[in-house]
Amino acid sequence: MSPRTNAGGKFPLLRKAVPVFAALGDETRLRLIALLCAGSALSIAQLTAGTDITRQAVTKHLQVLSDAGLVRDIRQGRERLWELQASRLDEARRSLDVITEQWDQALLRLKTTLES
Amino acid sequence: MSPRTNAGGKFPLLRKAVPVFAALGDETRLRLIALLCAGSALSIAQLTAGTDITRQAVTKHLQVLSDAGLVRDIRQGRERLWELQASRLDEARRSLDVITEQWDQALLRLKTTLES
């Protein structure tokens, strides 16, 4: 079992996490996530207030987060409320778990080899 | 304690994770991470073999990962070996923990409110 084969086997799982990490890798978007994880669904206007960017910019960022499956919108009258979708966040976390677990096992194997 | 205040308080911590998530949010880079988490330090040539991109492209990606603190290089003769730095990966995971924990608590509060 070569390292190449091993990583190739786990990669399809990690691959799914790419757009999620990409969506989280932006300060503005991570700030939106931080606002939304407080619980209540917020409108675009509410999410824009307090920032120095335009409402349209916020809308675009919400679209990116939505495409990544991190948020979900609820239409309510003339407002469009956004709320967090925690399941994808969990998946991303598990992806990191996979990597660190494999890393830890590799370190353990190395240690065992050195001691024997 | 308003949601805005709450999120603002946690954001500085999350802010540090932005470059890490951005670094992970690319298929090629995540593949490099997957290769390196197998344990052994690999050279640029080794990491390039099997891909359809140039050695220089791989070098750039490694630089991005390095800037994010996810990998570390060891110079050895004419080779430059790269290995994973798991600590930053753990920090990123904890960042996701912070978000999901706050989200779970919010849901719990909502449930309690509805039941009372």
Place this chain on the structure above:
DNA sequence: GATTAATGCAACTGTTTGGTTGCTCTTCTA
């Protein structure tokens, strides 16, 4: 019914980014 608040849509702009090519430098090795 007119007004205003919340949003949607489309075009445009500057910057970042993923990738390349060409050349040079260093270090093994036959």
Place this chain on the structure above:
DNA sequence: TAGAAGAGCAACCAAACAGTTGCATTAATC
């Protein structure tokens, strides 16, 4: 010591991206 292998550096390119402005649309409210 010549050649080959591994890597560094710099310039360049096209596409993606973050953000904007201007205008249209929908829904509350007076």
